[in-house]
Amino acid sequence: MSNKMVFIIEFKNSVIKLLCLFAIVMLLVSCKSSDEVTIYYPKHASPKEILAAKELQKYIFLTTDKLPELEVYSNEDEISGKSIVLSTYNNFKDKRSISAIEGDAYYLKSKNEEQLFIVGATSEGILYGAYKFIESLGIGFMIDGDIIPEEKIENLALSGFNEKHKPVFELRGIQPFHDFPEGPDWWNEEDYKAIISQLPKMGMNFIGFHTYPEKRPFGGWERAEPMVWIGTKDQVNKDGSVKSAYPVLHSNTKDSTWAYYPKMTSNYHFGAAQLFETDNYGASYMQNLSGWPHTEQENVKIFNAVGSLLGNTFTLAKDLGVKTCLGTETPLTIPFDVQQKMIAKGIDVNSKEAKVMLYEGIFSRIMASHPLDYYWFWTPETWTWDGQNDEAVERTIQDIQSAILAKQNVKAPFKLATSGWVLGPARDRAEFDNLFPKEMPFSVINREVGFTPVESAFKNVKDRPKWQISWIEDDPAMVTPQFWAGRVLKDASDAYRYGCTGMMGIHWRTRNLSPAFMALAQSGWEADTYKTVGDSVRHLDSNELYKKWSALQFGKKASAEMGKLFASLDGGNFKLNSKDRHANFPRTADWGKKGPGMIRPNYEAWTTFQKKYDFIKTFETNKKFVIGKDNLSRYNYWLNTFYYAKYQGLSGCLLGEMEKLKTQLDKTKDQTEKQKLAEKLLTKRNELAAAWTKMGNSLMQTVSTNGEMGTIANLEQHNLGSLNQIHQYDDVLKKILTNIPDLILSDQYAGKLRIVMPTRQTIVKQGESLVSKIRILSPEKVTSVKVFYKALNSDKFEQKELKNVDRNVYQLAINKKDYNQNSFLYYVEVKSGAATVRFPEATTEAVTVW
Known part of the structure; x- marks a missing residue:
């Protein structure tokens, strides 16, 4: 065979091999592409x-x-x-x-x-x-x-x-209520952004805020809040900043409102002090201030900081398609300092002209400071408790009419709306429908903090937007777990039946109300499919909802049993036109001494009452169905939440026994009998301290959001502060007994190393930084706090040490240089002694850079 023939054969073989190799490569490429998604x-x-x-x-x-x-x-x-x-x-x-x-x-x-x-x-x-x-x-x-x-x-x-x-309601969303540390009073900009970012994910598109007015003389209730500035146009700069201001605050640990007595966080118990970076804790704009009423310069600074916050957060809401709303109570309460400035100019503060001037100032400042879709007027809270006379109704009508005129004068782009504790006057709840423009939405929260049905007068309001606002929780029982998912579903069904176009939920806390939030989100798209029931029923069946919720919380294998258990805790007995507040989950707290969440004295014996917590045994048995680190972490959150509630129930029973003993002491004149009763009372006081310690230690294992941090403040500043629950009878005891030993609750943390990350922001705009505070509970000194982060398309995590702010609080910041315009993942790792923990425990936090 010639060399030429050999060359040709070898060349053909080479070509065949190359073609085969090419075919294999193309096959591999095609296999890869068929498995990947574009x-x-x-x-x-x-x-x-x-x-x-x-x-x-x-x-x-x-x-x-x-x-x-x-x-x-x-x-x-x-x-x-x-x-x-x-x-x-x-x-x-x-x-x-x-x-x-x-x-x-x-x-x-x-x-x-x-x-x-x-x-x-x-x-x-x-x-x-x-x-x-x-x-x-x-x-x-x-x-x-x-x-x-x-x-x-x-x-x-x-x-x-x-x-x-297709949504059932045009607007679907939330109404976080300012006034207590459990709610948005303690939110910073990153908290608003985190919450707003979750709304579209849940199919919701509305967030609204109420603003309490000034009350003089101050009686321990509310002080003016800074979400809305009140003043005249000449006091507003072009950029929306203000030149003058009156005393305002959002709840902080230095000032007293709603019976939360001032207390330094360093004096908090059970290790809670580790979670707070400053003694005067609150939102960033409420820190490092002088005592009430602050200087005018400080009050100006507060308003301008809140204006900037709203500018950034409401802009994000607009970008996400979330409608924003805020407003004041009506008739407008003119702050004393504002009145004095107007009087000095010869203005009659009681005239219609004065109200128009003030609303022009309010609206002009909003227009220069931040986007807004709706400004609402809340009818007086007293209308639901005390009723109203014709004169009060007329003042409200004139006030809103003044605002309508002011809106026209300054060409405000947002719409006006009404809200409140009642839809309208008692003489006719739908009366305002014939008085105000049809473009104005009417909204209302249920009466009796959610224990009464949706306002039936909605059906008499025609051809205008109507928004139902349901209670996700109520503030009297603020420090207890609350489960109202079935009630939210019922409210949504009624709202749809009455022709409402909006369905919202009022709340303070977040995580421990998640079943009701799921009901709120779900009902916004499904309420038209719910079976209609009469007003004598206050809830709809929530079994399927809790099964779905439990699958997410604890894993699919646990969903059936856990769903059944949680559904049994939801809702409560309801009697139409009754003011009794019943719940299947024990309501161990109520309104007390001008503040929410007072642990209530319970006169039922603990041996009987404790049976209400037998469900905890079932919950512990169901742990065998929970698989995975993150699922177990959520399981432990709820387990400790339940034990916290149980020890709160025990504390209530002990408070009841102490009250009975005190009553007997007051009635007894025999000194020997007084001695015996005092000794029993002292024993119960010590038992209460022990139960309180167990409650506090359990609470430390649940702290994961601003709401639980606020619960700590309630227990410390309200229950142990103004109410003086444990020591309330010490003066009586000291008059009868000698050498009473001091009772001091522990300030030490008794649990394992924990990372608390209250703010979980999952979307940031290009050029913005992801910021959050990392708070750590540790029985030993923290030695290392690191964040590990990487772009989605990267194989390697970068890391950096976090800066200590103070105590066990560290600043997390992942900036644009770190993420380099890419969506990214991160987790936090903490070392203390021989222990190392990370958050999240198994997965990673994920942030979309948009």
């Missing part, structure tokens, strides 16, 4: 659509460990392979396969086994649709943060979707 969004996508794509990318990565590519498309012909496609209804090619949609409605539509279309009537609809699909991956969206399953998905399913979702 997320397509339109060429001219809105910011919300881009966010939807980035959120899909992040959460798919968290559940599959595979990072989808993001691609822009001009038309559907460019789409190929396994893909999720975002589209508006107008641009969706195959309209014959779906019906027309509008507003926030959306479709999840599988085109074939490898393509899923998320079709929204608007950009908001696309974002809601993306989050709905993400939920199908096993991810849970709670008001305080995300729940990420530890178990990964092997194959991402895009087939089988043919779902249309």
Whole structure:
């Protein structure tokens, strides 16, 4: 054979080998591409659509460990392979396969086994649709943060979707109530942003705030709050900052409101002092101030800081499609300092002209400071407790009319609305419907802190927006766990029946109310499917909701048993037109001495009352179904929450026994008998201190949000402070007994090393930093606090030490140089003694950079 022939044969073999190799490579490439997902969004996508794509990318990565590519498309012909496609209804090619949609409605539509279309009537609809699909991956969206399953998905399913979702209510959201440390009084900018970012994930689009007015003379109740500044236009700078101000505050540990006596956090018990970086604790704008009423310069600074906060947070809300609302009570209470300035100018503060001037000032300052969709007027709280006369009603009508005129004068872009403890005057709850413009929404919270049904007069209000605001919790029982998911579902059903266009929830705390928040979010899209029941029933069946909630909290294997248990704790007996407040979960606290959450003396014997907590045994038995570190962490949160509640119940029974003994002491004149009763009372005091210690130690194991930090303040400054629960009879004892030993509660932390991260922000805008405080409970000195972070597409975690602020509080900051415009993951690691812990325990926190 010639050399030429050999060369030709060898060349052919080489070509064949290369072709085979190429075929293998192409096969491998095709196999890889068929297993990976591409997320397509339109060429001219809105910011919300881009966010939807980035959120899909992040959460798919968290559940599959595979990072989808993001691609822009001009038309559907460019789409190929396994893909999720975002589209508006107008641009969706195959309209014959779906019906027309509008507003926030959306479709999840599988085109074939490898393509899923998320079709929204608007950009908001696309974002809601993306989050709905993400939920199908096993991810849970709670008001305080995300729940990420530890178990990964092997194959991402895009087939089988043919779902249309349309909201029942145009507006769906929350109304965090200012006045106590358990609520937004202790929120900083990052807290508002974290909460607002969760709302679209839960299908909600509204957040509103109430502002308490000044009361003179101050009687221990409320002081003026800084969410709304009151003054005239000439006192407002072009940038919205103000030149003058009157005394204001949000709750802090230095000032006394609502019977929370001032107390330095360094004097808190059971290790709680470790959680607070300053003795005078509150929102950042309430720290480092002089005593009440502060200087005018300090009050100006407070208002300007809050204005800046609202500018940043309400802008984020607008970007996310969340409507914002705030306002004052009506008739407008003019602060004393503002009155003096007006009188000095010869203005009659009681005239209609004065009210118009003030509302022009209020609205002008808002317009210069921050976006706003609605400004609402809350009818007086006394209207629900004391009723009202015709003169009071007329003053309210004239006040709102003055505001309407002021809005026209300054061309305010937001709408006006009403709210309050009642819908309208007692003589006709729907009376205002014929007086005010139809564009004004009317809203109201249920009477009797949620224990009465939805206001039936809603059905008499015609052709205007109507918002029902349900109680997610009530403030009298603030320091106890509360479960009202079934009641929220019932309220939503009634609101739909009465033609309401909005469904909101009033609350203070967050995490320990998560079942009711799930009910609120769910009902916003499903209330029209609920079976209507009469007013004699105060709740709807919540078994399925708690089963779904339990699957997220504790894992699917635990969902059935845990769901059944929690559903048994939800709601309570209800009697129409009765003021009795019954709940299936023991209500061991009530309003006391002008403040919420007083642990109530219970005159039932503990041997009987403790049976109400027998469910804890079942909860402990169900632990065998809970698998995974993060699921166990959530299990321990609820276990300690229940033990905290049980020891609170024991404390209440001991307070009841002490009160009985004190009554007997007052009636007894025999000195020997007095001695015996005093000794018994002393014994009960010591038993109460022991029970209180167990309650406090359990609470330390639940602290994870600002709400639980506020609960600490309530116990320390209200129950142990103004109420002096443990030591209330010491003076009596000292008159009868000698050598009474001092009783000092421990200030030491008795648990294991814990990381507390109250703020979990999951979305940041390009160029912004992720900031949060890391708070640590430790029986030993903390030796190391680090954050580990990496971009989604990176294999390696970077790390850096966190800066100590004070005590066991550290500052977390991941800035734009750290994340380099990429969405990222992070976790925190803490070392103390021989112990090392991390948060989250198994998964990572994930942040979308938008």
